Amino acid sequence: MTTIALLIYPGFQILGLAVSTVFETANDLHGPHYHLTLLSEHGGIVPSSLGFGIQTDTFKDTHHDTLIVIGNNHIDDAPPALLDYLRSAAHQSRRITAVCTGAFVVAAAGLLQGRRATTHWAHARAFRSAYPGVQMDEDRIFVIDGNVWTSAGMTAGLDLALAIVEQDLGTAVARQVAKKLVVHHRRSGGQSQFSALLDMDPKTDRIQGALLYAREHLATDLSVDTLADVAHLSPRQFSRLFREETGQSPAKAIEHLRVEAARIMMEAGRHSLDVIARECGFGDRERMRRAFLRAFGQSPQAIKRVTETQLASFPQA
Template identity: 40%
Template sequence: MSAGTVAVAVLQDAGISPWEMYELSIALAVFGIPHEDLADPWYRLRLCTDEPRGASGRDAGEPYGPGFSLRTAHGLDALVGADTVIVPSVPEECVDGGREIPTALVEALREAAASGSRMVSLCTGAFALAEAGLLDGRRATAHWQHTAELAARHPSVTVDDSVLYTDDGSVLTSAGATAALDLCLHLVRRDLGAHVANQLARRLVVHAHRAGGQAQFIEAPLPPAGDEGLGPVLQWAVEHLAEPLTVNDLARRARMSPRTFHRRLLEATGTTPMRWLLQQRIARAQMLLESTDLPVERIGERSGLGTAANLRRHFTRAVGVSPTAYRRSFPTPQAPAAKAGAPAGGAGTAVR
């Protein structure tokens, strides 16, 4: 696995709004800050805009309109040839119908996809990928406030407004705000492995891993003051994945009925207790495959997935490759085997 080049496309001819800057900043924080101690080489990022270096004759250090502007050496033609192309949020007027997605961006995205680039959108960046025809026949998402418009404007796209992000291999899309960070960490996880993604998440002080299928929007009341929520019991579960945990075990430790625990976890994460446990066990198996030379049978035991056959079945379904094929991507263990029983980067501690 390798990092490669990440090209980020930004429209700034009318200025960049704070919301657009949010998703852009996420991409820059994940891929643009070197972390060679985690993986060497790290990603090589180039920021590509429709007006590089103030090409319009205006000072690139001054806003072109309400919002911010950027100084960069790369135009949209530099998207072509990048290993990964990311389109953060596009201007609001491109979403509400007041302005078309610029032809220059649409053509650059098509050329980049044709050259073999992995195409990624964050939030309303999906409108640009859709306009380029790159989402036709695919499942995609965006911020739930904009998914109805995306579906109406592009009926050939299967729009899912209920998930954090989608991964169709060469094309990935995310919802807005923190879901964009989830997708960026997912990309790191795909490229460099669970260990690196978990360590980066710790530096960013965010969830180690939220599966793309989790709900975007959950109608849940704030917990009462002094209520620690589900965090302690989920942390305990992560530390005891090798044991045959049941919903009754977790509910008893949380001092709830199984039915109440099931409801509380669904409200907090959008997923069921057993699916949550499976996600944590897959993450533990990934970490062990990357960082140890333990046989698959032992990894099945330590991750709580049981037999090697059960590990292979669940792992292949979730990750897309077999445990053995996944391990071949990490020829050198990244952490000593003595730490194999440690929690995988704090996964599961973020739900409160």
């Protein structure tokens, strides 16, 4: 039986507890494997960020295979007893994990020094300022560095929990759990927290329609003339309106969409770089390489190596 302790303190974000459903569903589908416990400094009822409370047990010396620190909305200081518990447990537990701003708690305990980590993008700058010795990568869904796992905000905790199930019970079980919960099968840790299309947030149907067309036809010619025709505007009107609504040129926006699509294909692990470059509309690997350097500061080859390493760390069913 794999024991998992969820660590909370006053003001914890209630959505963080959603990770427990992943393990509950794994038990339902695969048979008893996980035993979950809620822990807090004093035990008893602990109030959430919404005000209502939840029953917990006190910290004990009992060994737990996996610890999950639930975050909160305002980066409140964690109780010293929680930090002490994490430090002592770090030498016994197989995994120390954090959901959302729980990364601040793990960092305060000194367990992220010299490691890579992620957290909710909105708090990444504050994290960097507070913990300069941690390599913060706010554009990741989750990050695994040794036995310490951290996830981005809110629903990214589900991806982290599915990754744990995949590591413990295999890809097939994790896929079944994701299907039962009606969520995307485990997004890889390297996947971006952001969507290029959502980030542009066009205001009118014409520009939005042109961007949707572009995303669905990345391998084709997406010149200003083509997109202007889709939007039923002249090229000059289209370029002006596009920049007003998105803050960037059509060419730069299309590059962002292509880079995002290429990275998703890399994370799937089924295609060569030549195929990805062709399918995403770059034409050749060199153009894709230059676009990746502009977007990520890394080449496609470097990102593909990291992705392959991450995929190799999970058992295949």
